[in-house]
Amino acid sequence: MTRIKRFGVSLEEDLLEAFDAFLDRRGYPNRSEAIRDLIREALRGEEAAHGPGPQVGALVFLYDHHRPGLLQKITRTFHDEAAHTTASLHxxxxxxxxxxxxxxxxxxxTLRVLASRVRAMKGVLLGDLFLAPVKE
Ligand code: NI
Structure with missing residues (x-):
C-alpha cells in the first residue's frame, strides 16, 4: 500500500469557507478526501489535454439551428474532420x-482545435470537450 504523506495548506478564510460548503454539497466526509479527488481529477485532465497518445472524446454543444448558414458550417466541419468523428447524436x-x-x-x-472551431461559430451557445487518453 502507498504511504500516506501529510502536508499543510494555507488559504484565505473565505476560500476555505467556500471549499467547506462545496464538501457539504458533494457529500465529502473530510477535506483530505475532497483534495485527493480534486488532485486526481486535475492530473487526469492534464494528461487528457496534453498527453501525446490517442484520445477519445465527446464534444457536447448546443446551438441555434435557425442561425443562417450554421448547420452547413457544422456539417462541413465534421465532414472535413471525418477521420476523427466516430459517431454523433443529435x-x-x-x-x-x-x-x-x-x-x-x-x-x-487536433480534437481541441476542432472543438474550438465549433465553439467559435456564431449561434453555438456552448461547447464542452471531454477527453480521455486511450490506454491499451
Ligand atoms: Ni435539431
Whole structure:
C-alpha cells in the first residue's frame, strides 16, 4: 500500500469557507478526501489535454439551428474532420435549439482545435470537450 504523506495548506478564510460548503454539497466526509479527488481529477485532465497518445472524446454543444448558414458550417466541419468523428447524436431540444454530441478520436491537440472551431461559430451557445487518453 502507498504511504500516506501529510502536508499543510494555507488559504484565505473565505476560500476555505467556500471549499467547506462545496464538501457539504458533494457529500465529502473530510477535506483530505475532497483534495485527493480534486488532485486526481486535475492530473487526469492534464494528461487528457496534453498527453501525446490517442484520445477519445465527446464534444457536447448546443446551438441555434435557425442561425443562417450554421448547420452547413457544422456539417462541413465534421465532414472535413471525418477521420476523427466516430459517431454523433443529435437531439432537437426546443424549437430553436439543438444539442449535439460528437464522439471523436485522435490526438488531443487536433480534437481541441476542432472543438474550438465549433465553439467559435456564431449561434453555438456552448461547447464542452471531454477527453480521455486511450490506454491499451
Ligand atoms: Ni435539431
Amino acid at each position: 437531439v432537437h431540444v426546443t424549437h430553436r435549439l439543438c444539442l449535439e454530441v460528437a464522439i471523436l478520436k485522435g490526438k488531443a491537440q
